[in-house]
Each structure stands twice: as structure tokens, then as C-alpha cells.
Amino acid sequence: MVNTFFSLRMLQVVVCCALLISCNAGNGKRNKGKDYFKVISVNDIKLPVPKPGEWRARHVEENQSFDRYCKQGQLQARDDFHKIYLLQIGTFNNTQQQCLKDIQVYLSLFFQLPTENLPSVSEALIPDSAKRKTGANNVQLLTTFIIDTILVQTKPVDGYALLGLTSKDLYPGKNWNYVFGMASYANRVGVSSFYRYNCNAEEPRSYQTCLRRIIATASHEIGHMFSIKHCLSAVCVMNGSNSLAESDLMPLRLCSVCQQKLQWNLRYKNLVRLKQLKEFLQKKGLASDAHDLHKDLEVVGPTAND
Numbered sequence: 001m002v003n004t005f006f007s008l009r010m011l012q013v014v015v016c017c018a019l020l021i022s023c024n025a026g027n028g029k030r031n032k033g034k035d036y037f038k039v040i041s042v043n044d045i046k047l048p049v050p051k052p053g054e055w056r057a058r059h060v061e062e063n064q065s066f067d068r069y070c071k072q073g074q075l076q077a078r079d080d081f082h083k084i085y086l087l088q089i090g091t092f093n094n095t096q097q098q099c100l101k102d103i104q105v106y107l108s109l110f111f112q113l114p115t116e117n118l119p120s121v122s123e124a125l126i127p128d129s130a131k132r133k134t135g136a137n138n139v140q141l142l143t144t145f146i147i148d149t150i151l152v153q154t155k156p157v158d159g160y161a162l163l164g165l166t167s168k169d170l171y172p173g174k175n176w177n178y179v180f181g182m183a184s185y186a187n188r189v190g191v192s193s194f195y196r197y198n199c200n201a202e203e204p205r206s207y208q209t210c211l212r213r214i215i216a217t218a219s220h221e222i223g224h225m226f227s228i229k230h231c232l233s234a235v236c237v238m239n240g241s242n243s244l245a246e247s248d249l250m251p252l253r254l255c256s257v258c259q260q261k262l263q264w265n266l267r268y269k270n271l272v273r274l275k276q277l278k279e280f281l282q283k284k285g286l287a288s289d290a291h292d293l294h295k296d297l298e299v300v301g302p303t304a305n306d
């Protein structure tokens with residue numbers, strides 16, 4: 001049987017956002033922000049020519065510039081509609097439980113939004129008709145059931161995005177071997193699995209690998225929920241990916257263009273975000289990713305107050 005990789009990132013549903021807001025950036029504060037993005041763009045790394053099998057070799061996508069992002073009419077977060085929610089589905093081993101705590105913190109820093117866990121739900125909510133067995137012990141869960149029946153109906157009214165997390169393997173239909181996850185960007189909900197992220201060992205290196213994979217996926221998917229499309233501007237966490245190997249090569253950093261899109265939507269303080277994320281990544285031993293953010297801080301300068 002062909003071992004089909006089909007990542008969460010491949011299963012996009014185009015987001016149709018309802019609330020149109022202006023893209024104009026006329027005030028002084030916003031102009032200062034524009035300087036920030038221009039300054040950090042020196043740290044953007046040009047995308048290499050894709051190798052056969054990689055995402056950009058297989059998919060032709062349109063570039064979403066910053067202006068285009070603004071003009072497409074985004075659903076903007078508001079005070080009463082700005083939380084990110086996480087929903088744990090079923091049980092998790094010790095490594096995964098530690099990751100779950102770190103994911104929550106990381107996402108709150110990455111998006112500068114309150115990020116909360118909903119009360120976890122039992123896997124028993126998923127009927128046998130939405131499960132299947134592959135091999136002796138591997139029970140897979142049907143993503144479409146989780147999205148349509150659990151996540152869409154569970155998302156609180158103040159939730160901008162909801163990400164379900166499970167330790168079990170996932171499949172989106174009978175013709176698929178497995179998926180890492182799946183999302184409905186129109187509903188701004190998704191589910192992601194630890195199962196294929198090497199999260200079973202307790203030793204630190206494995207933990208860092210596991211954590212890095214799950215926070216990369218979570219920030220990428222929730223980035224899509226904020227209507228940011230696959231990045232063609234530079235090497236970036238919003239690049240499309242066809243496999244775990246390709247994902248592992250991607251940074252956790254948003255390139256300058258994607259940072260500008262997110263900041264335009266969420267209006268956070270760029271430097272506060274960078275400093276907090278860098279500190280988190282350093283603490284977790286993700287030195288290379290912390291260094292990427294350090295380089296942004298370095299070019300912006302220690303006295304900047306953006």
C-alpha cells in the first residue's frame with residue numbers, strides 16, 4: 001500500500017471571512033510598525049528551489065502579499081472574540097502532557113492572545129463508526145467526525161480558533177492511510193495528532209523534537225485560521241509542507257511579511273512578542289529557533305519600543 005503522507009497543511013478549506021476592515025495604515029503608530037517589518041526583512045531567507053516531492057514542487061499557489069491580505073477582508077479579532085481554545089481529546093502520556101502545557105504557553109505568546117484549555121473530553125465521544133483499526137494496536141480516529149461533531153459544536157462564542165489535540169492516529173476517510181491532522185478554516189477549528197511526532201520517549205532531545213513539531217503545526221494551522229495563506233515570500237513557519245521531513249526543516253519564525261499580516265490583524269507589540277517568544281524557546285532548549293528571533297531583536301535594536 002502506498003504510504004500516503006497528507007498533512008494537515010494540505011487539507012485546506014478556503015477561509016471566507018465576513019468582516020471587512022480597512023487596510024489603510026495612516027497613523028503614526030502604524031507607520032512606525034511598518035519600519036519594524038522593513039528592518040527585520042533583512043533576516044528573511046529566500047526560499048530555495050523546491051526538491052521533487054516537496055510542497056512547492058507539487059502545488060502552485062498564489063502569493064498573498066500584505067496588501068492582498070488586508071484587501072481580502074479578514075475576520076478581525078475583537079475584545080469579545082479573540083481567544084484561542086485548545087481541546088484535549090482522550091488520554092496522553094507524560095511527554096505529551098508536558099507538551100500540552102507548553103503548547104498553550106507558546107500559542108499565547110505567538111499570537112499574543114489569551115489561550116485556554118477547554119475541559120478535556122473522552123475519546124468515548126467518538127463512536128465505533130468513526131474509528132478504525134490498522135495493525136494490532138493502532139486505533140485511528142476520523143477527523144471529519146471530530147471537526148463536525150465535536151469541535152464546531154464546542155467552540156465558545158468568544159473563541160476565534162479552536163484546536164483539538166489527540167494522541168491517537170487520525171484518518172480523514174477510507175481512502176487515506178493517515179493524516180497528521182485536519183482543519184476547517186471556514187469554521188476556524190482543527191484537530192492535530194501527536195501520534196506521528198515521536199512523542200513517546202522521555203529523554204530531552206525527543207521531547208524537544210516532539211514539542212517543536214507540535215508547536216510548529218499548531219501555530220501554522222491557527223495562522224491559517226487568521227487567513228494567512230501559505231507563505232511564498234521567504235522561509236517561514238507558514239510555508240506549505242508535504243511531509244514530516246519537510247516540516248522539520250522549516251523555522252518556527254514568521255517571516256517579515258507574515259508577521260506584518262498577523263500584527264495588522266491583532267495589533268500586538270512586535271518587540272514584546274519577539275522577546276517573550278525568544279525567552280520561551282531558549283528555556284525549552286530550542287536554541288536555533290530562539291536565535292532566529294534574537295536576530296530580529298538585534299536588527300531592530302535594544303532601544304526600539306515598537
Ligand SMILES: [Zn+2]
Binds near residue numbers: 008240
Ligand atoms: Zn498550511
Ligand SMILES: [Zn+2]
Binds near residue numbers: 233234236238
Ligand atoms: Zn511568511
